[in-house]
Amino acid sequence: MGKSSKDKRDLYYRRAKEEGWRARSAFKLLQLNDQFQLFNGVKRVVDLCAAPGSWSQVLSRELKAPENPEDVKIVSVDLQPMTPIDGVTTIQADITHPKTLQKILEIFGGEPADFVCSDGAPDVTGLHDLDEYIQAQLILSALQLTTCILKEGGTFVAKIFRGRDIDLLYSQLSYLFEKVICAKPRSSRGTSLEAFVVCLGYKPRPGWNPQLELTKSTEEFFKMPILYLDLPDPEERLIAKFVACGDLNDVDSDATYTLDANFKKMALDPVQMPTAPPYKKALEMKRRGELVRR
Template structure:
């Protein structure tokens, strides 16, 4: 989490620091879980694109209090993730075949109950480009998820709602019983982001997750094909998550009168910031 003036006025940003979350995005998973009960009866979890680890924090805290047996939580990201209690971190590429093998080893060969991804590209402001890149990221996460999930498992991923997002819903409906578009209260209304919640993994006979890697696209769904069940042509319902009387993510909040402003340090400083090289040169006196 940064320290720009907008962040300082964002109440979810401040609450995240006060409650010890590494990023305000922790509230998004908390609100999704409150609505869909994602973490009930879950023992094996994979958090993709996990850095800096706020979703893994939520998983660790929630599953520690719910499960009689210790849950196995694996967090994966290209960037290093600072250690978290009860979480195994992998610095790996989710598109590389070895990542799947390493996760299955950690699970003892057992399938996962829940796979989530809060990953997103560095946005350019060009919506069509951002949506395309995010679509490719979802595809990579889905490829890994369908290789890991047990039947009946759940997949949650960040999406950017754009012109062709209904095609994504229809394609996901071919693999899951229920597909829902959810917008947590902590997600800014001004943002294109939402989360696709896919429950009840039911792969079709002969389904091969590897086909996604080879084609780099989901098979286009012909909505005029009479052989496709009508339910598969339906639009995913939209659900707002979180108490509507809760804080507004787009609003700014001033401190109450008499309350002294205190600057809180980040819960976890960046492990590999983009300015790391500049800092090293500055310490060495070679920065020019």
């Protein structure tokens, strides 16, 4: 998390730096856990689309208790490189690739995961319909891996963009989980379409053996006759319960607050510098004299 932000007076942004979190998104997972007790009894966790690593930091600090550091295994996966975190195994890989699934299972000793989460999101274009579609596809990609590795009764949490067709996604998730809840942490800006879908009680469909295949799309992966047996009409929409998370007395993520004179003079350095910034290649070309005006 660098020195610039959408609003430098965002207290969650500043608090993240003060407490050593790589991004303000750490508070979103903390508030979700306060509401749903996501970490209770959890020993094996997969953090998908993990970079820069704030959610992995939360998982490490909350789960890696001094009395049982070896019992908990946390795996973080992202296409982007990520600076190591104590107690976390980092994999730079594609979450849709079968080899990624195999690596995670090897780390877990062949045991299933208790909890899978994803805070991933595309670079938004501002075209809401397109952004919502891409985000839904990212969730389905994360769900593919989740169905292959999550234990029965396990939990899945992912970022969503609430839009016109979000109830269709809720319906799809309800086929595989006992409860599907839409949660909005207080640290998530109210002006944003962002929310989080909390899926509790994974229920694998009898007779369905999900397997990742490079040649199979997400639509083909989930389009299994066995998946829809004894279920309502697939076109039926579901209205998920909406829950606001976080202390009402906490700061408002959409508000700006006046800092006293002492704080205004204190510039906080980034907790973690970018490992692969988009401008890195341009800087390297400039040093070699390859970036010139024509």
